[in-house]
Amino acid sequence: MNKEYKMKYGKDELSFSLDSSLIVDELVIKKFPELPDPAAAIREAIRNPIDSKPLNKIVKPGQTVAFIVNDPTRVANSYVFMPILLDELNAVGIPDEDMRIVFALGTHRLMTEQEMIEAVSPAVAKRVKMYNSNCRNKEDFQFFGTTSRGTPVYFNKLVTEVDHIICTGNIVHHFFSGFGGGRKAMLPGVAYYETVRKNHSMMLDPNAVIGKLEGNPIYHDQVEGAEMCRPSFLLNVVLNEKKKFLKVFAGDYIKAHQVACEFVNEVYGARIKQEADLVIATCGGYPKDINVYQLQKTMDNAWCAVKPGGMVILLGECIEGTGSELYEKTMQKYKTPAEVETAIRTDFQIGAHKAYAVTRLMNKAEFVLVSSLDPQLAKTLLFTPAKDMNEALQLAFKKLGSHPSITLMPMGSFTVPHM
Structure with a gap:
């Protein structure tokens, strides 16, 4: 019997009809109660932190503070907790002029003034100065040394030339660094380009996988x-697919993050009965499908649920295109996943690494992309373009037959399938 399904696409939804008897799994986030009073939970977390003194016992009058805050590609509802953090420090004698916000852009594009205001709230934007961390301006960064794995460590002076750094953000699974949040506010968040490049080059290691911290280089x-x-301190949140708070974690930036990751596994881990012939996945709409760069995270999750030789239909508007000029140039130059991998192993570059991250998944299954991208560009990226869901489903049934097993992933950027 045919049934209508809806999945998020950009700031809208796409509808399509399927024989419901073909559906073997529909993967969603486990139901956890939303926090009835997020502000109270935030205050409780920062006053009773994990493996740390409370925030108001760490920062002393006369000291300066930098808050590291997510950019728009990683929704953390910073506008909810930032006023609380400022007020907490005001109460112990830290004036607004001794605090600043630095946005953890990593290698992403710079934020506009309006995006900064929306991220932290107009009230907060009027109180403290806000800055982008531009990874390309080497003079903005301070060198600290080289890690045992050879990464030269440079951090933005906007965070190094204060008394206290407070990391904030959200936590979800990450396709090669295990989980987001925690230390990622620093590296890659406010690190110099070469620091990020060298660190991310380790994604070629077989232990650099989703959901793994211990042993992940x-x-x-x-x-x-x-x-x-x-x-000095961490505040990380876990949200559901509606961007509502599920839990708040605060304290030591390593220990509190590790505890939070255990909860993230409970929330976002999705057990599957079997790998399916066809997986239909959406990133969950804007901003998760703002570009192919962000879309790839959903690809990774869908890859976990599809059979070898199967097909994945991806719904991702990609209103900002690929998200990386170097990614595009790499794909114009190399025509197969094998060629891309050889090139990346020879010369690892941020942006070009996304070409490897995307195309390595295509060794297992065909990826049909429903997006606003020019179809020729989608083909250059080795996707099979489809103008809408009808065309995508026609391609699927033509390849897989009239009765493929189907898994739906309406929260594709969040849910991480496992057997």
């Missing part, structure tokens, strides 16, 4: 780098 390298300019 990228994670250990990031922590080793962050320890050279150790953050």
Whole structure:
């Protein structure tokens, strides 16, 4: 019997019809109660932190503070907790002029003034100065040393020339560094380009995988780098697919993060009955599908649920295109996943690494992309373009037959399938 399904696409939804008897799994986040009073939970977390003194016992009058805050590609509801953090420090004698916000852009594009204001709230934007961390301006960064894995560690002076660094953000699974959040506010968040490039080059290691911290060289390298300019405190949140708070974690930037990751596994881990012939996945709409760079995270999750030789239909608007000029140039130059991998192993570059991250998944299954990208560009990126869901489903049934097993992933950027 045919049934209508809806999945998020950009700031809208796409509808499509399927025979419901073909659906073997529909993967969603486990139901955890939303926090009834996020502000109260934030205050409780920072006053009773994990393996740390409370925030108001760490920062002393006369000292300066830098808050590291997520950019728009990583929703953390910073506008909810930033006023609380400022007020908490005001109460112990730290005036607004002794605090600043630095946005953890990593190698992402610079934020506009309006994006900064929206991220932290107009009220907070009026109180403290806000800055982008531009990874390309080497003079903005201070050198701290080289990690045991050879990463030269440079952090933005906006965070190194204060008394206390407070890391904030959200936590979800990450496709090669295990989990987001924690130390990632520092590295890659406010690190120099070469620091990020060298650290991320370890994604070629077989232990650099989703959901793994212990033994993951990228994670250990990031922590080793962050320890050279150790953050004083961490506030990380876990949200559901509606961007509502599920839990707040605060304290030591390593220990509190590790505890939070255990909860993230409970929330976002999705057990599957079997790998499916066809996986239909959406990133979850804007900003998770703002570009191919962000879309790739959903690809990784869908890859876990599809059979070898199967097909994945991806819904991702990609209103900002690929998200990386170097990624595009790499794909214009190399025509197969094998060629891309050889090139990346020879000369690892941020942006070009996304070409490897995307195309390595295509060795297992065909990826059909429903997006606003020019179809020729989608083909250059080795996707099969489809103008809408009808065309995508026609391609799937033509390849897989009339009765493929189907797994739906309406929260594709969050849910991490496992057997």
